[in-house]
Amino acid sequence: MTVKWIKKKKGATALNITQSVTSVSWSGSVSEAARTADISVASAPEDKNIKSLGLNIGAGDTIKLYEDGELIFLGEVQASIKSGETGTVTYSCYDLLNHLLRSTGVYNFKNTTAEKITEKVCASLGIKTGSIAPTKVPLKKMIFDGDTFYDIIMKAYTKAAKQTGKKYICRMHGTKLSVEIKGEKVKDFVLQEGYNIINASYEETIENMVNIVKIYNDKGKQTGVVKNDRHIEKYGIYQNVYKKEDGINAATAAKNMLNGIEKKINASGVNGDLDCIAGNAVKIYDKAVKLNGLFWVESDTHTWENGTHTMSLELSFKNVMDSKEYEETEEKKKDGDKKNKDTGKEDKDSKGGK
Numbered sequence: 001m002t003v004k005w006i007k008k009k010k011g012a013t014a015l016n017i018t019q020s021v022t023s024v025s026w027s028g029s030v031s032e033a034a035r036t037a038d039i040s041v042a043s044a045p046e047d048k049n050i051k052s053l054g055l056n057i058g059a060g061d062t063i064k065l066y067e068d069g070e071l072i073f074l075g076e077v078q079a080s081i082k083s084g085e086t087g088t089v090t091y092s093c094y095d096l097l098n099h100l101l102r103s104t105g106v107y108n109f110k111n112t113t114a115e116k117i118t119e120k121v122c123a124s125l126g127i128k129t130g131s132i133a134p135t136k137v138p139l140k141k142m143i144f145d146g147d148t149f150y151d152i153i154m155k156a157y158t159k160a161a162k163q164t165g166k167k168y169i170c171r172m173h174g175t176k177l178s179v180e181i182k183g184e185k186v187k188d189f190v191l192q193e194g195y196n197i198i199n200a201s202y203e204e205t206i207e208n209m210v211n212i213v214k215i216y217n218d219k220g221k222q223t224g225v226v227k228n229d230r231h232i233e234k235y236g237i238y239q240n241v242y243k244k245e246d247g248i249n250a251a252t253a254a255k256n257m258l259n260g261i262e263k264k265i266n267a268s269g270v271n272g273d274l275d276c277i278a279g280n281a282v283k284i285y286d287k288a289v290k291l292n293g294l295f296w297v298e299s300d301t302h303t304w305e306n307g308t309h310t311m312s313l314e315l316s317f318k319n320v321m322d323s324k325e326y327e328e329t330e331e332k333k334k335d336g337d338k339k340n341k342d343t344g345k346e347d348k349d350s351k352g353g354k
Helices: 097-102 114-125 149-164 229-235 250-257 328-343
Strands: 002-006 021-029 036-043 062-067 070-083 087-095 104-112 128-132 139-148 168-173 176-181 185-192 199-205 212-216 222-227 239-243 262-269 281-286 291-305 308-316
Touching (some): 036 070, 097 114, 097 149, 104 114, 104 149, 114 128, 114 176, 149 250, 212 250, 262 281
Parallel strands (some): 212 239
Antiparallel strands (some): 021 291, 062 070, 212 222, 281 291
16 A cells, blocks of 8 residues: 655645555445545654654645555545544545535536536536446436535436436546446455455345335326335335336336345455445355355445555445435426516415415
């Protein structure tokens, strides 16, 4: 592991600070989107080697992590915690996707795709784009008022996913944002009992089960239904509803809402693999908990300390996207507000009138 620091000032160059770093923790989660890195740096004012580096690392500075010469993380320092006069200082860093999570915008998109929406909002923030997964699904109308830029992107891709049937995930590669198909299998890698698994635990739940979805049109009339008869018979009815959206196949969208038994595994092991990150899929084999198959990484933590790379993974039996549902009622409300404004009439309901 190589760690480089760039001071937030014009013309600053990257300084290799690896020799003063005691540990690195690099982690990510499907639900939290931005990847993070915690860098622990030795704090010893009297040590000539450390003093010579002039480590006045501050908020907004850039930290880069390299493994075998490959850049795996580029992020900004958000906070620091000092432990004793002579001890360590831990710097918490977030990759540039954090800007999309913390910035909001107002947009009115018509007849455009999720990929075009992504390019538009990223340009507004000055975020470069890399590979943006094509959906080729025209979205009739999407209005946003104060949504985060990340939610705007994911609401558009969630809506398109109802038509494509694919799962999508946002990732930063250096300074560029990519939107990728979620669930890529890590090649030639297996988590196996007695080889690279130190500990594994298994959890099974029906807390989020949905086994029947009724489809309704915009007038509140039921027009269809999809269901899992086997789960209904075994567990009883867990029902949800789907309101038809323009340009979206209702049956496909409703089917994608069905959810069965959720199974999760927490595994920790040595011999960390850089491709074992949130959103990818890995094979796992463990006799103790009778696991053998393909699992999706929901969250990961990779740690480098004393020359050893270890990792802890939360795995799921199901490939789940960080869905952000777009409420059609948002459009209707804004359209109603516009009509009232255009006609010069007040909205009586909003003013308490009758």
